[in-house]
Amino acid sequence: EAQVxxxxxxLITVTGKKLTVTCSQNMNHEYMSWYRQDPGLGLRQIYYxxxxxxxxxxxxxxxxxxxxxxxxxxxxxxxxxxxxxxxxYFCASRHSGPEREQFFGPGTRLTVL
Amino acid sequence: QKxxxxxxxxxxxxxxxxxSLNCTYSDRGSQSFFWYRQYSGKSPELIMFIYSNGDKExxxxxxxxxxxxxxxxxxxxxxxxxxxxxxxxxxxxxxSQGNLIFGKGTKLSVKP
Numbered sequence: 773e774a775q776v777x778x779x780x781x782x783l784i785t786v787t788g789k790k791l792t793v794t795c796s797q798n799m800n801h802e803y804m805s806w807y808r809q810d811p812g813l814g815l816r817q818i819y820y821x822x823x824x825x826x827x828x829x830x831x832x833x834x835x836x837x838x839x840x841x842x843x844x845x846x847x848x849x850x851x852x853x854x855x856x857x858x859x860x861y862f863c864a865s866r867h868s869g870p871e872r873e874q875f876f877g878p879g880t881r882l883t884v885l
Numbered sequence: 886q887k888x889x890x891x892x893x894x895x896x897x898x899x900x901x902x903x904x905s906l907n908c909t910y911s912d913r914g915s916q917s918f919f920w921y922r923q924y925s926g927k928s929p930e931l932i933m934f935i936y937s938n939g940d941k942e943x944x945x946x947x948x949x950x951x952x953x954x955x956x957x958x959x960x961x962x963x964x965x966x967x968x969x970x971x972x973x974x975x976x977x978x979x980x981s982q983g984n985l986i987f988g989k990g991t992k993l994s995v996k997p
Contacts, residue, residue: 812989814973814987814988814989815929815973815987860926862928862929873919873934874919874931874985876928876929876930877928878927879926879927881926
C-alpha cells in the first residue's frame, strides 16, 4: 500500500529532551516536507526537501532540524524542545513538480511539558 | 507574501443541500490548485485538483477555477453529514519553489 508513515504518533516529553520524529514514504517521491498545524494558524511548513541531500527552510524552521540521507526517509529533529513546539506535525511527500498530488502522513501529536 | 485566503466558517448547510467553499490566491504564477478535506485530528486528504480555467467534476464534487479573478471554489452536491470537516485550499506552481501554499481552511458542518 502506497503510504507515508510517521512515528511516533503521540509523544509527551519534557523541555530540552532531544527527540526525533521519523517519516518514511514508499512511493519513490523526490519531494518531502514537514508541517506543523496549530489552531487558528493552519498548516505551516517547517522544512522541505527536493531530493536526497537537498533540504531547505520553510516558514517556521526555528528549533527544528532535518536530514535527507535516503530518498524514502525524512526525519524531523528537535534538539531542545520547548513548550511552544507543542503541536500536530505532518510529514508529506510527492513527486517533483508542484502539480503532483501531495500525500500526508497520519500525523504526530507532540506535547512538550 | 504569497497567500491563500479562505473564510474560516463555520459554514452550515442542511443535509442534501449544495455546499459552496471559496478560496482566493495572491500568486498569479500559481498553476495548480488543490482541495483537501481534513477531519478533526486527522491528516489532510486530497479530494480534487484543478489546473485549467473552468469546472472539473468528480462525483458529488465540482472544482471551479477562474485565474483572471484568482479564485477557486469547491461545490459539494447532496451534502452528507460525513462531509462535515475542514476543507483546505492550496495553490502550487508559483514562485514558492514548488511548495504548496495552504489556506487556513473552512469548517463545514452538514446538519441532518
